[in-house]
Amino acid sequence: MKTSLENLKPLMRCSVCNHKYEPVKALLLEEQDGQTTFHLTCAQCGVSTVVFVSTTQFGVVSMGILTDLEGDEVRNLFGDEAISSDQVLDVHTFFKSFDGSAKEFM
Numbered sequence: 760m761k762t763s764l765e766n767l768k769p770l771m772r773c774s775v776c777n778h779k780y781e782p783v784k785a786l787l788l789e790e791q792d793g794q795t796t797f798h799l800t801c802a803q804c805g806v807s808t809v810v811f812v813s814t815t816q817f818g819v820v821s822m823g824i825l826t827d828l829e830g831d832e833v834r835n836l837f838g839d840e841a842i843s844s845d846q847v848l849d850v851h852t853f854f855k856s857f858d859g860s861a862k863e864f865m
């Protein structure tokens with residue numbers, strides 16, 4: 760069985776142009792009960808994706824959906840909670856933590 764880290768790795772690439780996502784482009788939309796939703800925008804082709812990540816007893820399950828909406832617009836769909844700098848930092852830490860080698864992002 761794959762580790763959760765292996766399951767999440769494909770999310771780090773744009774499904775359109777295969778460009779690696781920049782962690783700073785990730786917007787945390789919602790986080791509850793082991794379920795996390797991100798909005799990611801590709802730095803290369805500008806395509807946006809909403810990614811759902813669920814932690815289950817079987818491991819981490821992820822699903823990405825292409826969207827035309829900007830991060831702020833999607834965030835409105837998830838409610839009007841402001842995203843704090845702490846949450847932005849959480850996303851950053853999240854991305855760093857599931858790819859152990861820092862050089863992947865350089």
Ligand SMILES: [Zn+2]
Pocket residue numbers: 773774775776777778801802803804805806
């Ligand atoms: Zn792209």
